[in-house]
Amino acid sequence: MRIYVVLLSAAMLMSCDFYQDTFDQTVATYISRIANIQDRPTVAVPQNKPVTLPNKRTLLIEIPAVNIGFLDSYELRKCGLFSLIAQRNSILGKVQDHFRNYDYQITLTYGLNSCIESPYISDELKSQLADIQKIKQFQLPKHLSNLLFGSDAMRNQMQSSSYLTLQKSKESTIVLDALKQIDMALLSSHNLDYSKMSVMLTPYQEVLDKNPVIGKLSYSMLNTTQKLQAVTKQLREYDETIVCQTNRDRTQFNYLRNVFHEFFIEGIQPYLAQIDSTYNDLNPYLNFTENGHAKYQYPIRTYHQAFREASLAHVKYWQDLFTRCGVNPSP
Numbered sequence: 001m002r003i004y005v006v007l008l009s010a011a012m013l014m015s016c017d018f019y020q021d022t023f024d025q026t027v028a029t030y031i032s033r034i035a036n037i038q039d040r041p042t043v044a045v046p047q048n049k050p051v052t053l054p055n056k057r058t059l060l061i062e063i064p065a066v067n068i069g070f071l072d073s074y075e076l077r078k079c080g081l082f083s084l085i086a087q088r089n090s091i092l093g094k095v096q097d098h099f100r101n102y103d104y105q106i107t108l109t110y111g112l113n114s115c116i117e118s119p120y121i122s123d124e125l126k127s128q129l130a131d132i133q134k135i136k137q138f139q140l141p142k143h144l145s146n147l148l149f150g151s152d153a154m155r156n157q158m159q160s161s162s163y164l165t166l167q168k169s170k171e172s173t174i175v176l177d178a179l180k181q182i183d184m185a186l187l188s189s190h191n192l193d194y195s196k197m198s199v200m201l202t203p204y205q206e207v208l209d210k211n212p213v214i215g216k217l218s219y220s221m222l223n224t225t226q227k228l229q230a231v232t233k234q235l236r237e238y239d240e241t242i243v244c245q246t247n248r249d250r251t252q253f254n255y256l257r258n259v260f261h262e263f264f265i266e267g268i269q270p271y272l273a274q275i276d277s278t279y280n281d282l283n284p285y286l287n288f289t290e291n292g293h294a295k296y297q298y299p300i301r302t303y304h305q306a307f308r309e310a311s312l313a314h315v316k317y318w319q320d321l322f323t324r325c326g327v328n329p330s331p
Helices: 002-014 020-038 073-077 082-088 098-117 123-150 152-158 170-190 202-210 213-237 251-285 300-325
Strands: none
Touching (some): 020 213, 020 251, 073 082, 098 123, 098 202, 123 152, 123 170, 152 202, 152 213, 170 213, 170 251, 213 300
């Protein structure tokens, strides 16, 4: 019966449907088996915590409106800016979401620059436009902050109450492309290069909305960390119960080594490696989580640091045990 349970657990771990219930049940079985071998109480495993953002109102940055609707419409027609402003001042233009608003601000800022450089615009109007352009450039990072932490798409992307699946999914790849664009937008919003148009983000809105990789990754790191810490505490706290000296009964040690291979090496460790790999793929483009808002940092990099430390601490226990018992960790 024991062999059947072990094989069943391993099969569940190695399946591609490595969902939340499977992982949580596996950890519960893992720590329970360890406690049974130690013949000691089981350390409490923390309940899962969802990854959430502060409410929109807390993160929303108020941006004063800059009225350019009363500028000379005839002259603005000469540099192509009039139609853009007219669309913005329409009923639909006034209710744009954060993505379309950001793209409008980008287009407007570049349009202002074109008018300032146009030979068909009066010096007086150019002076007015230059003042407006400076204000718009200053406001652009704030518009991006509101997009990153106030839009429904990005809030869906960064919040989650479920784990990543075991296999690397297509959603990670398509979200990676979107994050690259956000990273470029973060850089360009502070220092616009008028020799080339800045990146637009609206084309990536749906991908970010429907594929919440960052939230799932953060949730996975946060909760696997807490569970690994509990199992490591179980192992360390009752380590003295495992006898493995020469000429002593090594039954408990042998059982514990089997648990190590059946649950950690064959199942949990591959999942931890997948989490780490996904994070490493995304990390170069996660600068917005720390620098995208003046008063808030999304803690995914903090989660990863704790995750790595918990993973290393757990492996370190097993290394110490096998060294103490003078055996190779291989079965």
